[in-house]
Amino acid sequence: MFEKILIANRGEIAVRVIRACREMGIIPVAVFSEADRKSLHLRLAEEAYPIGPPPSSSSYLVMEKLVQVAKKSGAEAIHPGYGFLAENANFAEMVESEGLTFIGPPPEAIRLLGDKLKARQTMVEAGLPIVPGTPGGVSSTKEVKSFIDQFGLPVLIKAAYGGGGKGMRILKEEGQIESSLRDASSESEAHFGDGTVYLEKYLQRPRHIEIQILADKHGNVIYLGERECSIQRRHQKVIEESPSPIVDAKMRRAMGESAVEAARAAGYVNAGTVEFLVDKDKKFYFLEVNTRLQVEHPVTEMVTGLDLVKQQIKIAAGEKLPYSQKGIKLNGAAIECRIYAEDPQNDFLPSTGVIRSYREPSGPGVRVDSGVYGGFEVPVYYDPLISKLITWGTDRQEAIARMRRALEEYVITGIATTVAFHRQVLDHPEFLSGEFSTHFIDEQYRASAGANDGFPRSLKEIAALAAVWHDLTNRGKIKIGMTDRRLKENPWKTFGRREAIRQFK
Ligand code: ADP
Numbered sequence: 001m002f003e004k005i006l007i008a009n010r011g012e013i014a015v016r017v018i019r020a021c022r023e024m025g026i027i028p029v030a031v032f033s034e035a036d037r038k039s040l041h042l043r044l045a046e047e048a049y050p051i052g053p054p055p056s057s058s059s060y061l062v063m064e065k066l067v068q069v070a071k072k073s074g075a076e077a078i079h080p081g082y083g084f085l086a087e088n089a090n091f092a093e094m095v096e097s098e099g100l101t102f103i104g105p106p107p108e109a110i111r112l113l114g115d116k117l118k119a120r121q122t123m124v125e126a127g128l129p130i131v132p133g134t135p136g137g138v139s140s141t142k143e144v145k146s147f148i149d150q151f152g153l154p155v156l157i158k159a160a161y162g163g164g165g166k167g168m169r170i171l172k173e174e175g176q177i178e179s180s181l182r183d184a185s186s187e188s189e190a191h192f193g194d195g196t197v198y199l200e201k202y203l204q205r206p207r208h209i210e211i212q213i214l215a216d217k218h219g220n221v222i223y224l225g226e227r228e229c230s231i232q233r234r235h236q237k238v239i240e241e242s243p244s245p246i247v248d249a250k251m252r253r254a255m256g257e258s259a260v261e262a263a264r265a266a267g268y269v270n271a272g273t274v275e276f277l278v279d280k281d282k283k284f285y286f287l288e289v290n291t292r293l294q295v296e297h298p299v300t301e302m303v304t305g306l307d308l309v310k311q312q313i314k315i316a317a318g319e320k321l322p323y324s325q326k327g328i329k330l331n332g333a334a335i336e337c338r339i340y341a342e343d344p345q346n347d348f349l350p351s352t353g354v355i356r357s358y359r360e361p362s363g364p365g366v367r368v369d370s371g372v373y374g375g376f377e378v379p380v381y382y383d384p385l386i387s388k389l390i391t392w393g394t395d396r397q398e399a400i401a402r403m404r405r406a407l408e409e410y411v412i413t414g415i416a417t418t419v420a421f422h423r424q425v426l427d428h429p430e431f432l433s434g435e436f437s438t439h440f441i442d443e444q445y446r447a448s449a450g451a452n453d454g455f456p457r458s459l460k461e462i463a464a465l466a467a468v469w470h471d472l473t474n475r476g477k478i479k480i481g482m483t484d485r486r487l488k489e490n491p492w493k494t495f496g497r498r499e500a501i502r503q504f505k
Contacts, residue, residue, distance in 0.1 A: 063091045205437035
């Protein structure tokens with residue numbers, strides 16, 4: 001086993017990997033940019049090394065620096081976390097060629113699966129169902145038109161090397177072909193250094209359900225159940241749960257076995273996720289493979305009892321998987337809410353600044369994977385995910401009840417966060433029913449904004465509302481920041497909170 005591992009990341013995921021290292025008796029080595037001098041991951045690591053100025057292009061993305069620091073510190077392996085260099089085949093290659101171990105899949109598998117066109121071709125050959133699409137890149141209006149003739153509108157234009165929803169455009173009308181093609185291509189050129197785009201049929205109201213797999217270096221591959229990731233905003237996951245409310249044992253086995261096939265076809269080793277879209281008839285289609293630890297991995301950990309980061313490290317060190325497929329038992333239900341430093345009242349714009357007071361929820365079935373603390377200044381340079389709140393229950397209902405309770409307990413002041421937004425989703429009848437699609441947030445948010453006739457329409461109305469607001473706040477009738485109805489009812493609950501806020505002022 002390794003004695004020292006360098007973690008080429010920051011924030012909550014660096015903290016997560018550090019925790020696994022500590023439990024395994026491995027010395028974790030942290031790296032940090034100038035913007036992260038006060039970050040939580042430094043405080044928890046044994047050693048920490050500076051790697052440059054705040055922008056990630058000058059620090060967390062500089063491969064040579066990371067390898068250099070790993071060697072200097074005497075680390076034998078590098079864990080990339082997610083994001084940054086986690087799915088960069090060149091980095092994995094460089095790490096291995098320097099005699100270090102990359103805690104992730106082999107570079108060839110990353111390269112193959114990072115190219116969505118090649119990945120789709122591989123899965124077709126392996127017998128997996130895929131979303132209908134073009135076999136290669138498209139660049140002309142004519143090609144798009146003939147695809148529309150065959151499959152109809154809408155069509156999804158996708159970046160061949162895409163990720164994070166970038167370089168994606170929904171084409172709803174033929175009149176938009178040229179502009180959508182151009183936009184998608186230039187966006188993917190800017191983000192991924194390659195403007196190749198291809199077409200997929202745009203599935204109507206699908207669900208996003210993914211399978212976690214583990215593959216060791218000895219040819220064993222197992223699946224660890226599914227994660228329901230349909231609660232998304234702009235094609236990015238916001239809430240995830242396991243199991244999915246619509247997946248039964250038979251469907252789980254079919255999807256799991258397909259995922260294992262996919263992993264084998266790609267020569268996959270380590271932890272990975274095979275993503276599928278599921279239509280209203282519960283037919284599933286291969287979407288892509290994420291060749292890294294996912295943000296949402298904790299929900300799988302909660303229902304399987306397995307520590308995925310430890311498994312990643314053990315697999316990288318050459319150990320065999322501790323279980324066969326039969327040994328995997330799913331227990332209860334888990335949900336994760338991604339807590340972002342974003343302002344839901346202001347189109348989810350990133351909200352940076354100092355966290356004035358911070359109190360994490362706890363109690364039965366609650367887990368918080370966080371990268372922040374009270375007094376910490378959230379830097380502007382990186383992804384605004386500050387923590388993940390995960391709850392477990394014996395069934396979905398209990399997991400939801402605990403999540404609601406935990407969201408009520410969670411106190412983060414000084415910056416805007418998505419905590420209150422999650423409370424709304426967790427109260428929504430459609431979410432509770434388990435009957436939703438990837439459009440849930442877009443539809444529900446638009447619906448609630450449209451239904452609210454109190455929304456000001458004219459400047460005159462805005463002025464009138466502002467005057468009333470000003471008057472009431474000045475007279476102390478409205479307390480800004482005390483929006484939760486139940487909190488307002490119970491002065492004992494809020495007394496300490498007001499004190500805490502006052503202290504920081
Ligand atoms: P990225 O790699 O950029 O995250 P994905 O291929 O993983 O892109 O897709 C992200 C999300 O976009 C999916 O979860 C789904 O909501 C939506 N999506 C992708 N492809 C399709 C499709 N063919 N039809 C409908 N929705 C899709």
